[in-house]
Amino acid sequence: xxxxxxxxxSNYLTNGFSLKSWLLTKDHKRIAILYMISITFFxxxxxxxxxxxxLELLTPAGDLMEADTYNRMFTMHGVVMIFFFLIPSIPAxxxxxxxxxxxxxxxxxxxxxxxxxxxxYNLAGIITLGAIFMGGVDTGWTFYTPFSTTYSNSYxxxxxxxxxxxxxxxxxxxxxxxxxIHRMRAPGLTWFRLPLFIxxxxxxxxxxxxxxxxxxxxxxxxxxxxSLHLGIFDPALGGDPILFQHLFWFYSHPAVYIMxxxxxxxxxxxxxxxxxxxxxxxxxxxxxxxxxxxxxxxVWGHHLFVSGQSVYAGLVFSVLSMLVGVPSAVKVFNWxxxxxxxxxxxxxxxxxxxxxxGLFTIGGLTGVMLATLGFDVHVHDTYFVVxxxxxxxxxxxxxxxxxxxxxxxxxxxxxxxxxxxxxxxxGLVFIGFNLTFFPQFVLGYLGMPRRYWSYPDEFQVxxxxxxxxxxxxxxxxxxxxxxxxxxxxxxxxxxxxxxxAYGLEWETTSPPPTxxxxxxxxxxxxxxxxxxxxxxxV
Amino acid sequence: xxxSASMLAHHFDDLDQQREASSLGMWLFLVxxxxxxxVLFCAxxxxxxxxxxxxxxxxxxxxxxLGAFNTAxxxxxxxxxxxxxxxxxxxxxxxxxxxxVLTIILGSVxxxxxxxxxxAKFEHHHxxxxxxxxxxxxxxxxxxxxxxxxxxLYFAMTGLHAIHMVIGIAILAxxxxxxxxxxxxxxWHNPMECLGLYWxxxxxxxxxxxxxxxxxxxx
Numbered sequence: 206x207x208x209x210x211x212x213x214x215s216n217y218l219t220n221g222f223s224l225k226s227w228l229l230t231k232d233h234k235r236i237a238i239l240y241m242i243s244i245t246f247f248x249x250x251x252x253x254x255x256x257x258x259x260l261e262l263l264t265p266a267g268d269l270m271e272a273d274t275y276n277r278m279f280t281m282h283g284v285v286m287i288f289f290f291l292i293p294s295i296p297a298x299x300x301x302x303x304x305x306x307x308x309x310x311x312x313x314x315x316x317x318x319x320x321x322x323x324x325x326y327n328l329a330g331i332i333t334l335g336a337i338f339m340g341g342v343d344t345g346w347t348f349y350t351p352f353s354t355t356y357s358n359s360y361x362x363x364x365x366x367x368x369x370x371x372x373x374x375x376x377x378x379x380x381x382x383x384x385x386i387h388r389m390r391a392p393g394l395t396w397f398r399l400p401l402f403i404x405x406x407x408x409x410x411x412x413x414x415x416x417x418x419x420x421x422x423x424x425x426x427x428x429x430x431x432s433l434h435l436g437i438f439d440p441a442l443g444g445d446p447i448l449f450q451h452l453f454w455f456y457s458h459p460a461v462y463i464m465x466x467x468x469x470x471x472x473x474x475x476x477x478x479x480x481x482x483x484x485x486x487x488x489x490x491x492x493x494x495x496x497x498x499x500x501x502x503x504v505w506g507h508h509l510f511v512s513g514q515s516v517y518a519g520l521v522f523s524v525l526s527m528l529v530g531v532p533s534a535v536k537v538f539n540w541x542x543x544x545x546x547x548x549x550x551x552x553x554x555x556x557x558x559x560x561x562x563g564l565f566t567i568g569g570l571t572g573v574m575l576a577t578l579g580f581d582v583h584v585h586d587t588y589f590v591v592x593x594x595x596x597x598x599x600x601x602x603x604x605x606x607x608x609x610x611x612x613x614x615x616x617x618x619x620x621x622x623x624x625x626x627x628x629x630x631x632g633l634v635f636i637g638f639n640l641t642f643f644p645q646f647v648l649g650y651l652g653m654p655r656r657y658w659s660y661p662d663e664f665q666v667x668x669x670x671x672x673x674x675x676x677x678x679x680x681x682x683x684x685x686x687x688x689x690x691x692x693x694x695x696x697x698x699x700x701x702x703x704x705x706a707y708g709l710e711w712e713t714t715s716p717p718p719t720x721x722x723x724x725x726x727x728x729x730x731x732x733x734x735x736x737x738x739x740x741x742x743v
Numbered sequence: 744x745x746x747s748a749s750m751l752a753h754h755f756d757d758l759d760q761q762r763e764a765s766s767l768g769m770w771l772f773l774v775x776x777x778x779x780x781x782v783l784f785c786a787x788x789x790x791x792x793x794x795x796x797x798x799x800x801x802x803x804x805x806x807x808x809l810g811a812f813n814t815a816x817x818x819x820x821x822x823x824x825x826x827x828x829x830x831x832x833x834x835x836x837x838x839x840x841x842x843x844v845l846t847i848i849l850g851s852v853x854x855x856x857x858x859x860x861x862x863a864k865f866e867h868h869h870x871x872x873x874x875x876x877x878x879x880x881x882x883x884x885x886x887x888x889x890x891x892x893x894x895x896l897y898f899a900m901t902g903l904h905a906i907h908m909v910i911g912i913a914i915l916a917x918x919x920x921x922x923x924x925x926x927x928x929x930x931w932h933n934p935m936e937c938l939g940l941y942w943x944x945x946x947x948x949x950x951x952x953x954x955x956x957x958x959x960x961x962x
Contacts, residue, residue, distance in 0.1 A: 312754035314764045388764045418779035435895050443888030
């Protein structure tokens with residue numbers, strides 16, 4: 206099969222080697238690679254900030270850095286990781302690469318806008334980096350007013366300008382996906398034959414389109430308030446700081462689903478491929494994505510349980526927040542049912558997928574706990590919350606991202622990576638992750654507040670465990686950088702479909718040609734038809 | 744007349760698909776715009792509820808005559824924009840250019856009137872900030888903060904709307920070139936259609952801004 210690609214010669218990687226052919230490309234696959242490079246940079250940067258935070262917390266006293274420096278460290282960790290890594294990671298890298306391939310299109314609907322989104326992302330990144338190098342920002346990634354508008358003496362305006370601009374890259378990507386999925390599907394590819402990866406990205410794009418403008422204008426108002434003394438959020442001028450929290454979480458809660466829904470799409474692909482089964486309850490998994498997207502917009506108030514909103518508002522938001530657990534659980538149960546009686550092979554992507562299910566389940570269940578009013582009041586703004594959202598966002602989104610990168614690496618590069626090292630790193634990530642964040646549940650329950658740079662002595666053992674775990678996790682994260690780069694030069698040729706997976710992207714060569722397919726694909730079967738694939742190969 | 748086949752981007756099957764894609768894309772973009780303005784409308788409604796009397800008083804200081812004039816101008820520009828799109832669709836080159844120019848003129852008149860209105864606010868110290876000074880023109884001395892909030896929102900909302908007008912006018916001006924060259928044909932006129940949608944959207948925002956800021960609560 207791989208000789209097939211060689212015969213045809215040109216693929217998207219060999220189609221021009223100059224810098225210009227990359228920087229001015231309109232090929233969605235090359236843009237995905239460009240995004241991967243930028244995003245990896247921000248992931249390392251955000252990880253370094255996290256490591257500084259964990260090092261400071263190794264001892265009870267604030268001995269490594271000043272409280273003010275510590276505030277800047279965790280703020281920049283949050284800002285960089287959320288806005289420049291977690292939100293764009295899977296859509297911009299895997300989604301950009303795979304959405305047109307999976308729907309059998311030659312490219313995304315608006316290739317120029319797609320390229321523009323990468324430039325906008327980098328411009329936003331440079332502005333935010335500028336704020337970091339000038340001294341950073343100390344408000345926490347949530348920018349709560351009136352601290353951010355009035356009292357903070359850090360680079361708030363520059364940072365939010367960067368995030369405002371970054372919003373456009375998100376919107377461009379989401380808009381491109383929706384139009385492509387609506388208008389550019391291959392003949393025969395009906396909505397209910399679409400891979401669940403596509404459903405996940407469709408739901409994500411809806412959230413991006415409806416949510417991102419809200420955070421954009423909110424941050425613009427914040428900047429206007431700080432620089433022009435517009436008083437929308439300033440109580441001294443008749444404004445309401447709680448309004449900021451409402452508007453902020455109207456986007457930033459759904460943003461969690463922007464991170465997690467594409468990841469769930471990845472997991473559906475991987476699990477069916479390595480269990481060699483149709484995804485159990487395909488329609489339910491697809492609709493669960495849409496349900497999560499819709500419900501996600503109705504739950505922001507659970508961030509304001511202790512803000513003084515009315516008990517009734519708290520009650521409604523509590524119930525609605527628990528409801529998100531239903532479609533999430535539907536997915537987890539359906540993945541489990543997909544594996545039932547499947548012939549499971551434990552390749553690296555599958556290890557990540559299994560890790561995802563475990564971590565996401567813990568994150569989801571603690572989410573239901575936090576949605577409960579009384580419990581939330583007890584653990585509000587403690588490490589319990591920190592552990593919960595890291596289980597969801599890091600355990601969910603990064604496991605999906607890494608799983609997806611490993612799964613489609615042969616398609617993207619035409620090379621296989623060393624199996625031993627990749628499995629070792631997947632194991633280290635899983636162990637390191639749990640060692641880092643599980644102790645934080647206990648810490649939070651015992652009452653250690655988040656965002657403090659020092660703590661009472663009795664919390665030290667758990668904090669040392671957590672920092673040790675972070676080190677293991679860091680090693681696990683860094684390893685793929687080396688063996689994946691190594692595989693580019695020395696990896697075995699992958700062939701078109703090394704996993705024997707089902708889906709349009711596996712029917713073209715690895716790496717795919719610039720036009721994606723040599724002939725217009727026509728779809729005649731349902732998604733994930735592994736049983737018939739098995740029957741054919743016998 | 745240019746060859747319509749050359750307008751087909753490489754990744755689309757035919758011009759119909761390309762046209763549907765660009766118009767869907769534009770509609771989706773407008774959805775994001777609704778959410779963008781929606782935040783300000785939402786804030787306006789909340790603060791109006793909280794400072795009812797002050798908002799009513801403050802809205803009296805706006806010049807209803809200029810506001811009504813601008814509303815008429817903007818609706819007129821929507822008509823000329825619609826005619827420009829129609830001319831492009833049927834391939835009337837000169838009419839397209841003229842209607843684009845007319846739309847630009849009407850849009851500029853709107854912005855000019857806005858400048859007059861804004862400068863009046865500066866004269867009367869109705870711009871929020873250190874120099875803000877409010878005297879209730881009709882009877883009750885209402886709270887200063889509430890009135891200032893009204894002007895906060897007035898400037899945020901009409902300012903954001905004006906920025907959208909400026910962007911719209913800039914794109915109109917750019918599109919005059921291909922219109923002059925006769926690029927738009929019955930087969931291919933996507934940019935004109937998309938710009939038309941944008942322009943009408945900006946008009947509609949004003950149709951909501953005008954009653955909210957100028958009319959309701961007036962006595």
